[in-house]
Structures are given as C-alpha cells and as structure tokens.
Amino acid sequence: MKVIVLGAGVIGVTTAWYLAKLGHEVEVIDRQPAAGLETSFANAGQVSPGYSTPWAAPGLPLRALKWMLGRHSPLVIRPQAVDMAMLRWIGNLLRNCNEYDYDINKSRMLRIAEYSRDCLAALRKETGITYDDRQKGLIQLFRTDAQVAHARDDMRLLSESGIPHQLFSVEQILEREPGLGGAKALLKGGLYLPGDESGDAHMFTQRLAQEAEELGVTFRYETTIEALDASADSVYGVRTSEGRFTADAYVMATGSYAPGILRPLGIRLPVYPVKGYSLTLPLTDESRAPVSTVNDETYKVAITRLGDRIRIGGTAELAGFDLRLRPARREILKISFSELYGGGDLSQAVYWAGLRPNTPDGTPVVGPSKKFGNLWLNTGHGTLGWTMAAGSGRILADQIHGRKPDIPALDLSVDRYARAFA
CATH class of the missing domain: 3.30.9.10 (D-Amino Acid Oxidase, subunit A, domain 2)
Structure with missing residues (x-):
C-alpha cells in the first residue's frame, strides 16, 4: 500500500519508519527543508512517561x-x-x-507514554541510533x-x-x-x-529520517500542503505547492496545523x-x-x-x-x-x-478519522510529542496495516470527542 504522511516532525517520521518496516511504500511531505525543524526542533528534550x-x-x-x-x-x-x-x-x-476525567485522561497518557518508551528502546537497539x-x-x-x-x-x-x-x-x-x-x-x-x-528530539528525527530513506521512504521537503481532496468517504489526493500527490492512505501528522487542513473536510479536531x-x-x-x-x-x-x-x-x-x-x-x-x-x-x-x-484532555489523537476510510490522524501530543512519538507511530502503522496494536488504542481516536461536538 502507498501511504502519504503529512508532516516530517518526530511524529510523522516515526510513523513513516514503522510503516516502511511493515513493507509499505511511504512518502513524507513537509514545508521545511529538512525533518524536525518545527515543534521537534528544540523542545525540552525529555522522554517522560x-x-x-x-x-x-x-x-x-x-x-x-x-x-x-x-x-x-x-x-x-x-x-x-x-x-x-x-x-x-x-x-x-x-x-x-x-x-x-483526570484519572481517565492520565491513565490513557501513561499507557501510551510507557508503551512509547519501550518502542523507543527497541528502535534504538535495532538501528543503533544515538541522539x-x-x-x-x-x-x-x-x-x-x-x-x-x-x-x-x-x-x-x-x-x-x-x-x-x-x-x-x-x-x-x-x-x-x-x-x-x-x-x-x-x-x-x-x-x-x-x-x-532524555535526548535531542531534533537529532533523533533527522537520523531516523535517514534510516527511513534507507528503507525506501521518499521525503518531499519544501513542499507546502494546501488541501486534501476527498469524496464522500475517501481522500483521493493532497494538493501542494509542488503539485498534487496521491496514495492509498493518508496520515495527518502536521501538529497544530492539522485542524486547519481538516476543517474543510468537515472534521473538527480539538487541537x-x-x-x-x-x-x-x-x-x-x-x-x-x-x-x-x-x-x-x-x-x-x-x-x-x-x-x-x-x-x-x-x-x-x-x-x-x-x-x-x-x-x-x-x-x-x-x-x-x-x-x-x-x-x-x-x-x-x-x-x-x-x-x-x-488537546483539551491531554491525550493525543491517534487512529482513524472515521469519516474517511483512508485518512488517519496522529497529532495532539502537546508537550509530550517526543515522549509519545515512537508509540504513536507504531500504533498507527499497525492500524493502517490491519494489525491489532500491542496496547488498547480505541480510546485514542477522535471518536472520544463525539459527545463534545454533538
């Protein structure tokens, strides 16, 4: 399956790497000239489950x-x-x-953060990456x-x-x-x-992007995302400053900018x-x-x-x-x-x-968009994007691949906000 990942921060790059490990053809699109140059660039450096x-x-x-x-x-x-x-x-x-709600939200966050720390350790062992x-x-x-x-x-x-x-x-x-x-x-x-x-998220993101390229991932830098084209139930293209690109599936990993891209499609994302x-x-x-x-x-x-x-x-x-x-x-x-x-x-x-x-409840939005069968969301990590990156990328890659994630993940999707938006 061909998958386009929108965003080359630590969330987008880890998602792309896990997808490539599962054998998918992956393209990553980002407006910056290299990976990890926005929110991932100089954060506090903590991986803090x-x-x-x-x-x-x-x-x-x-x-x-x-x-x-x-x-x-x-x-x-x-x-x-x-x-x-x-x-x-x-x-x-x-x-x-x-x-x-605090107990529910904190328990969710601890679950994904602990899993992510374990995924990061395994990734570090597999790739030998340092940061x-x-x-x-x-x-x-x-x-x-x-x-x-x-x-x-x-x-x-x-x-x-x-x-x-x-x-x-x-x-x-x-x-x-x-x-x-x-x-x-x-x-x-x-x-x-x-x-x-602890560790340098920017250094990690750039080095993992290199590992992803070796797995066949294509990175399209200096390419501004303008809009997603969609039918009633499926996304069929992404319009950019460098033309239109198509895939079988799309991953929204543009951080704070995701709601603006999704709003024209009728998806209200509380980020x-x-x-x-x-x-x-x-x-x-x-x-x-x-x-x-x-x-x-x-x-x-x-x-x-x-x-x-x-x-x-x-x-x-x-x-x-x-x-x-x-x-x-x-x-x-x-x-x-x-x-x-x-x-x-x-x-x-x-x-x-x-x-x-x-997000207002602290938990990231990781999972299917529901409205469009081939659009997936991986954003809303707040101050914990670096902490939760590996786990979020692994969970979403497994879901796209049709494999059950290692931890419960249904309550991480945008569906949990349905009542607030009713």
Whole structure:
C-alpha cells in the first residue's frame, strides 16, 4: 500500500519508519527543508512517561488564575489572539478539570507514554541510533509543602499504572543531582521517575529520517500542503505547492496545523497551538549542571543535559500561531536555571519557540478519522510529542496495516470527542 504522511516532525517520521518496516511504500511531505525543524526542533528534550499528566486537573482554574496574576507566570493568554477556536478549546479543557476525567485522561497518557518508551528502546537497539540520549530518570522538584502533598495524591495513579516512582527527600535528590547543591535551601522534596529518559528530539528525527530513506521512504521537503481532496468517504489526493500527490492512505501528522487542513473536510479536531519556549546553552561547569533532567514544578520549567549542552524549556502561551520570541518568557527560563544550577553560559543561549498541538484532555489523537476510510490522524501530543512519538507511530502503522496494536488504542481516536461536538 502507498501511504502519504503529512508532516516530517518526530511524529510523522516515526510513523513513516514503522510503516516502511511493515513493507509499505511511504512518502513524507513537509514545508521545511529538512525533518524536525518545527515543534521537534528544540523542545525540552525529555522522554517522560512518568511525567505524563493532563493540564486539565482538579483545581486548575484557580491555579491558572493565580499564575496569571504573578510576575513570572508559567501560563499567559494573549488577549489579542482570543478567538472562537481558543475559547472552545479552553471550554473543553475546563470540562475535564474534575477528578473523574483526570484519572481517565492520565491513565490513557501513561499507557501510551510507557508503551512509547519501550518502542523507543527497541528502535534504538535495532538501528543503533544515538541522539545525545541518556537513560538516567527524571526528578520533579518541589519547592513547597503543598507541591509535595499534591505529588503524594498523584502517586496513586502512578502505582495503579505500574510506573516505578519514589518520593525523594532533599538529601536523596542531591545524591542523584549533586549540581543542585547550591539550591538545597529552596527544595522541599522531589518525585523520582527512574524510567524516564532524555535526548535531542531534533537529532533523533533527522537520523531516523535517514534510516527511513534507507528503507525506501521518499521525503518531499519544501513542499507546502494546501488541501486534501476527498469524496464522500475517501481522500483521493493532497494538493501542494509542488503539485498534487496521491496514495492509498493518508496520515495527518502536521501538529497544530492539522485542524486547519481538516476543517474543510468537515472534521473538527480539538487541537490548539500552545506556544512553548526554550534556551539552549553550552555546558561550562559539570559540577553545577544536571546529570540528566529535572522539572522545576514552581516555574513549570524543564532543565535537561544534552551532551555538552543544557536545554531549558517550558512556559505555556495561548497566542494562536504567533511565534514571536518575547523577552519576558525568556526571563522565567533564566530564573529557574540560575536559581537551581548555573553551570551554563546564558550569554550564549539560543532562544527558540515552538507550537505544541494540545488537546483539551491531554491525550493525543491517534487512529482513524472515521469519516474517511483512508485518512488517519496522529497529532495532539502537546508537550509530550517526543515522549509519545515512537508509540504513536507504531500504533498507527499497525492500524493502517490491519494489525491489532500491542496496547488498547480505541480510546485514542477522535471518536472520544463525539459527545463534545454533538
């Protein structure tokens, strides 16, 4: 079967690789000159199954209000960008802010994230691919007793899902991350997730694209996707800046841009772009740098070791498709890193922003489009695209191939939103 994958980010490339491994003829179309140059380019670098948590949680509305009233808020909503798409997405998000839906959504996310981590390990073993990867776990850092108490509540779902974890004292944190010694007085505890990993998603995507090419995958770069042509129940072509291309099946893996392409076909996909920022700086002092990766719960910032670099990523900004680099967002990343570590040269930091495709319930949309028998969806991974990429690609490739996925996947499809759109 010939399959066209729309999008050459980490989601599209892993999907293409798995499809090619199953013997399919695959083409990947992307507007960029190479793979992994948009949201996959400079994300936080974490492969974090244990940290897979939906934003929609009990108490979020009040916490979000408090954040936005603070000077260094991890969440910003740009009033000039408010439109019906944003309001509808926020409304659906708020409807999920209850304990019942939170438990369901987090369990789904943990299921696919754990599976994805295992798929990534198998892929790494099969291909020998490297990407400044480390398998040294993650520590979520708490600066307040309230954060520690909330972690104790959240550990219930980790236990139910079989996710290894341990609530660390400050002394245990420093044993794993001695570079935090200067920040000891700021810390109250931490949640250690030994199964989590880190690595450069951009490096991985480009190297896996090379592996995919060796399997026969064709990449059509610098080709802008304009529209999908469809009949009542089937897609029969994709119009691009380089002409029209056809296949037996089509995979939508264009992240935040998927809803705009699907809307003319009558498919309402509840994915909204949430802008995140990162700084990448050279490592200057290993004694004041992360061993692997930590998450600063107070500022919602991740700090990750990537070879001889440090990646600081975080913040959430609802601003539509605006990719401007705002100085205030840079400041919160610098503050978190400076307070905790400091072993990197911030004067040489490269500043970047990308659009995370977020669903209101946190779970990605992976599976058939339902309306069109040959159109498949793989998007909506939010901040966890790198974490869930291998698993999502494997699940979708299996479904297209007609093979039952290794884990339950029916509740990952767009069908779960039918009630909200009724």
